[in-house]
Amino acid sequence: MIRHVVAWKLRTEDPAERAAQAAKVSADLGALREVVPSIVDLSIGPDVVGGGNWDVALVADFADRAGLDAYQTHPDHQAVAGYIRSVVSDRVAVDFEV
């Protein structure tokens, strides 16, 4: 199984805006559970510790690389990714086997 891990740093410096954007990213990507068949499991949420932490992280499991690719190219994921690109300043991903 492939565990897809992504972290985002939001561009805004305004705490209220950051919280709203983090919640929207979490809700929109979380909704993909019902839409993208290749998702085995998906958890996402805004950071709750602060300090040097970034703002949102996602952990999603796929049976194999094809499942991850189907998720990445799925039109509903592409739509959410468009919004995310508009509000983030940085993104990091790692995909490892579990």
Place this chain on the structure above:
Amino acid sequence: MIRHVVAWKLRTEDPAERAAQAAKVSADLGALREVVPSIVDLSIGPDVVGGGNWDVALVADFADRAGLDAYQTHPDHQAVAGYIRSVVSDRVAVDFEV
């Protein structure tokens, strides 16, 4: 429950050295499952996709913030963290509720 997500970028440019370091980070942090009581679940591994991805990611679950803090301050974690700091160029963390 708190899901602790960390990604690391290794400093070395040498692929063989990067693979060896990623394997050691994964093994050393993975071994903490047996040592740190507050770990509910822990998965870690080297990236298998490449491209713009970073090199290693960890996903660890704790019942609460106190469990995460106990992990962070545990002497065996501190020992591994020393090695990790010596080989990474960057680290990103997000802690979210699941």
